[in-house]
Amino acid sequence: MDIIGIGYMGFETADIEAWREYGPQVMGFGIGRSPQSDPDSLYFRIDDRRHRFAFHPGKIDRIAYIGWEAVGRMAFEDALKKFTAAGVEFTRGDAELCEKRGVRELIRFRDPVGYQHELFYAQKWTPRSFQPGRPHGGFLADERGAGHVVLITPEYTPELEHFLLEVMGFHWYGAGAGKGRTGFFRSKLNTHTSHDIAYGHGPGRMGVQHVGIVVNSIRDVGETYDIVRKRELPMMMTLGQHCQDPHVSFYHFNPSGFAFETIAEIEPWQGDPYELNPEVLSVWGHEMVGPILGPSVRTPEEVLDPEYLVSKR
Ligand SMILES: [Fe+2]
CATH class of the missing domain: 3.10.180.10 (2,3-Dihydroxybiphenyl 1,2-Dioxygenase, domain 1)
Structure with missing residues (x-):
């Protein structure tokens, strides 16, 4: 499966305001524009992708999803065939979810432990648009992914x-x-x-x-x-x-x-x-x-x- 790495990750947090200050001031993350359908969540940028880390309001702090990046549409379609052949249950993300993640297409599935994963391709990107939240030399994301x-x-x-x-x-x-x-x-x-x-x-x-x-x-x-x-x-x-x-x-x-x-x-x-x-x-x-x-x-x-x-x- 032609996966580059983790393209994005999402978390639920009980204290989004703490993240709004900590993300930029400690880690140097930039704050991205929240999608229209998800105004209460916090979207962090570390490179020219629309976002890499999303924090959604929740009752407790826990991971919500890990988004794996297929290198492109053909790799994504090959992956769907592989999932089907392997009997892995998955659902396709609708237009609203794709807009939230800023991607062309995605599927959602779980690993045998129960962790939620996603596979996507083509996340929105604007060259030379990243600005860190504090003076910072930037992140080695780009072709590497979120981390x-x-x-x-x-x-x-x-x-x-x-x-x-x-x-x-x-x-x-x-x-x-x-x-x-x-x-x-x-x-x-x-x-x-x-x-x-x-x-x-x-x-x-x-x-x-x-x-x-x-x-x-x-x-x-x-x-x-x-x-x-x-x-x-x-x-x-x-x-x-x-x-x-x-x-x-x-x-x-x-x-x-x-x-x-x-x-x-x-x-x-x-x-x-x-x-x-x-x-x-x-x-x-x-x-x-x-x-x-x-x-x-x-x-x-x-x-x-x-x-x-x-x-x-
Ligand atoms: Fe590590």
């Missing part, structure tokens, strides 16, 4: 791996250096980083562990770090450099209670000519100074839609 996400799954099953590898056509990267069961996967057309998505086994738990966002320079990491420290925002891991992707990053908790990993790529990714098995998570730094799971990791009943849970019983 990567690490999700917690209450069960790590063969069905989940089959779905990711055989249906979505992702590459298996490995289990990483963490303790416990974790799988790292990247989309077929991603040749820049080790993973677009990872699933970590957390019995009885679901939710976002962190979202990784790549900035253009180490200065943007440092300046974001200073702002986070000055505001005394809760940290998860200090500055450090991972083994699997040799980039510099740090992790702090955002207003929704999951971590943002702010990343600068200071060396090219080594690729994976064979399955890597890192001895340690990081070659330096990344001291764990907060919880590994934030408050946005909850029970499956809290994270999943009630109608979905009823239909599964």
Whole structure:
């Protein structure tokens, strides 16, 4: 399946006003124009796409959807055939939903855990239109996409791996250096980083562990770090450099209670000519100074839609 990576992500939040200030002032996100059919949601820009992150008002903070980008219409149509052949249930987004996401077409489907995904192509774009919310050197989105996400799954099953590898056509990267069961996967057309998505086994738990966002320079990491420290925002891991992707990053908790990993790529990714098995998570730094799971990791009943849970019983 010719997927570039994660094109956009959507979240529900109980405190949209906190995001309206935090997004631009801490992360440097630009605020995009909300679609007419969704005036109460907050749409953040990090490049010349119409948006990359959407925050919708909700009762609790939780992930709402992950939008995977097919490289174009033909790839999208091929994907629909593959989903049909594999017996994966999906629904087509109507004109209003496509307008909200700013895309030509999309489908919605769930992974075996129950997380909501979308597949789309052709999101609205205006060249040289991005303006950061504060002085910032910009984000390495464009051909990369919005970033990567690490999700917690209450069960790590063969069905989940089959779905990711055989249906979505992702590459298996490995289990990483963490303790416990974790799988790292990247989309077929991603040749820049080790993973677009990872699933970590957390019995009885679901939710976002962190979202990784790549900035253009180490200065943007440092300046974001200073702002986070000055505001005394809760940290998860200090500055450090991972083994699997040799980039510099740090992790702090955002207003929704999951971590943002702010990343600068200071060396090219080594690729994976064979399955890597890192001895340690990081070659330096990344001291764990907060919880590994934030408050946005909850029970499956809290994270999943009630109608979905009823239909599964
Ligand atoms: Fe990460």
